[in-house]
Structure formats: C-alpha cells, structure tokens
Amino acid sequence: MLFGKIIVVTGVASGIGQRTAELAAHMGADVIGIDVVKPSHSIGTFLQGDISTQAGVDEIVNALPDGIDALCNVAGVSGAGGAALTLAINFFGLKALSEGLANKIRTGGSIINVASMAGYGWRENTQRASAMAKLSGFPEPSKLMEDFAIPNELGYPISKEILLVWTMLAAHQPMFKSRNIRVNAVSPGPVETPILTQFRQVLGDQRVNSDVDRVGRAGTPADIAPVILFLCSDAARWVNGNNIAADGGLEASVTVEALGLSKT
Template identity: 65%
Template sequence: GKTILITGVASGIGARTAELAGQLGADVIGVDVREPAAAVGSFVKADISTKAGVDDLIARLPQRIDALCNVAGLSGSTGAASTLAVNFFGLRALSEGLAPRLREGGAIVNVASIAGYGWRANLNRAASMVGIEGFPDVAEVVCDHAVRNEEGYPVSKELLLLWTFRAAHQDLFKRRGIRVNAVSPGPVETPILKQFRTVLGDARVDSDIARVGRAGTAGDIAPVVLFLCSDGARWINGANVPVDGGLEASINAEMF
C-alpha cells in the first residue's frame, strides 16, 4: 500500500483521516505531540512547533513517503507565536524537509480553514511573512509584523493558503510532480471547536453553523483530504477546496 504521513492524529480530523486511510489500505504513519487514544498505524510522537522538533521528526521517518497530510493545528488560544509555529512554520519546515522523500507524483494536503480567506485583504503582511525562509524565531516574527494574539489563528491560515499556491509552483515540489493543495473546513465538531468558541464567541460560531444547518464532522473532511492525495486528483494542484457545507457560498451570495 501507499505510505501516508498524517500529523495531528491524536484528535479530530487527523484521527479520522488516519482511520479512513487505514481502512482504504494505506500504511499510515501518524504524528502528534500527544499519544492517540486509538492506535493509528505506526505512531511517531513529535512536536512540530520548533525547528528541533521538526528535525527530530524527519530523522525518525522512512525514506519513501507517498503523501503528507498536514492536519495538526492550534486554535490560537495559546497565543500568536505558538499558533503560527505549528499551523505554518512547523508545517512548512516538515513539508520542505520531507520533499526529497516524497515519491514522484506524490502529494501534500494542508488543512487550512475558512478563517484564512482574509489573505487577499491582508496580502502585504501575509506575503511578507510567507517570504521569511526556513524556521524563524516565531516570537520575533510576531513582534516584527505586529500580529495580535487574536489574529494568530487567521493569519496562520492566510499564510498556509498563500504558501499552498506558491509551493505548487516551487521547484522543490513541482520538479517531481508533487502536488500541493489545501482543504478549508468550516466549523467542525472536534475538540478545537470549543476553543474557537472561547476565542471568537459563541454567537459567531453559532451563526456560521446556522447558515449551513449543522457543524461539519471529522468524517466530512477526511475523505476530501485523502481524495486530494490520490491519483484521481492528479490535475488538481495549488487549489483550495472548501469543505464547509456551503458556508463560503452563503457568504459570497450575500455580496450581490
């Protein structure tokens, strides 16, 4: 079977994606900073919030991987620096570090969010942060770019979307036909949603859910992530796929 590396497997969307990939016959390597409750293929404990954590993780991974699903993420409740470190800089360092081990025609799928759709409005700052190469001192980046704590999460997802567009055309990946795509869920019933309720307020989360009738489930997101990894998605590259029950359309349709 194919070897698929999935981060964030101890909970929510990552756990469901790992379970489904296993059911579909993949060899799953699950990564998380916490131990998962249910066994997922082979598990590697790692913290992707630091350069040392990412380097150590890469050193413990096999030489050949078919797909990388970047699912691990923080809600923003721990502050802008930690959130940007996990949701963007750590994720990108892992992806770039693993690029040489991804097989030709392989795939990377980044779980972004509808929260990242401000990238166009905030393009200057987001582009300047994406332009920082390697794994920087994230606290310094937050300070230099005046990212307030409550902006940490949306900014991390803006950077992730911009990087997805760029990485799809970057030699490191493109040369060997490695596709890089993003999935943007709306509100999904997982432990992180409680934290979003604290950060954004119940009213905001409930009104998003009300627009589409229910919150998503991890099972609504996982198949789309795995589809983007598969050969059926071979002509999808650098794309953002909203998986939000129609939430984005409902917001867009109100603009005219």
C-alpha cells in the same frame, strides 16, 4: 484509491487527523501518524513528535522512511496559546516539515494542508501573507510579531492566511514542482472537534453558531477526511495549488450575501 500508499498524517491523536488516518487505513494505505500527544487508539504506525520547533521537525523527518506517497498536514492549534505558538505550529512547523520531507516524498506525491475559512482574509492582506509565507525556518517570535505588527488574538486567522498563500507558492516551488509533488489545501468550516470548543471561547458562541446556522449543522471529521484523501489519491493528479472548501456551503452563503449575488 489508496491501496499500498504510504500516507503520513499529522494531528493523528484527535479530530480530523484521527478520522483521516482511520479512513486511509480502511482504504488500504500504510498510515504513519504523528502527534505531540499519544493517541488513545492505534492506527498504523505512531510517531510522537512536536512540529512547533525546528528540532522537533528534524526529529520527525529523520524518523520517517523514504517513498512517502502523501503528507497530510492536519495538526493545528486554535490560537488560545498566543500568536507566536500558533504561527509556529500552524504554519512554520507545517512548512518546515513539508520542506524537510520533500526528498522523502516520491515523485508524483502529494501534500495536503488543512487550512480554514478563517484564512480567507488573505486577499485583503496579500503583502503580509506573501512576505510571511516566504520566511524560512522558525523566525524569532518577538521580532516576527513586531515586524508584521501581529495582534496576539489574530494568530489563528493569520496562520491560515499565510498557509493558503504558501500552498499556491509551494505548488510552484522547485523542490516540489520539479518532482511533480502536488500541494493543495482543504478548508473546513466549523467541525465538531476539541478545537471548536476553543474557537467558541476565542470567538464567542454567537459567531460560531451563526456559521453553523447558515449550513444547518457543524461538520464532523468524517465530512473532511474523504476530501483530504481525494487529494492524496491519483484521482487528483491534475489538482495542484488549490484550496477545496469542505464547509457544507458556508463560503458560498457568505459570498452570495457579501456580493449581493441573489438580488435580481
């Protein structure tokens, strides 16, 4: 499905990004991995880069070749470093990289944003999410926090809410749509990676364990990578502006309970 495709993966030094890169290479893709941290293993070509600033994004964009088939935006942080940094990495950097690379992604290519179930609150926060999703570049952090009244501890869920909204908007954004570049999201439930340890510190063990208990186990990077790579492939050519939950049924369980769907 991926033979000969050039696939760029951010967050390649750990967790979901690492497994996505390994599997893509195994399936015959030419992988270019990006991370702020140097990986301990080597998969394809590695490019050290930081997506938290415009200068960092520009450096990455300039270093990447033309003819990219897919961009997998996997890099992300937990929120433990504060809302400003979390929004810069999880959303503004991701968006700047995607837009900066639009001309280097081939016609008919694909962008995959790793979002999260934590962002499903966007439906209750549509005004904030759509206004923030339309901001360009890297907004000045303190003004951003003030303008949108963002509590420091909600940086992570808000970053993923905006990302889910932007995924839908981007699918129809002329720079992508005019060249049939599809933009989709994948939303994992809890996955055993270093970020989950930080979620446990931020959210508490009880919250994470209750999600894990609903579906029997936490996910692994190997559960998420094939879903990302499906969206990279031509098999997903008619899937656009979508979010695919890769969560073992967690969202279904929460929805059934919240809406009382199992009651007769």
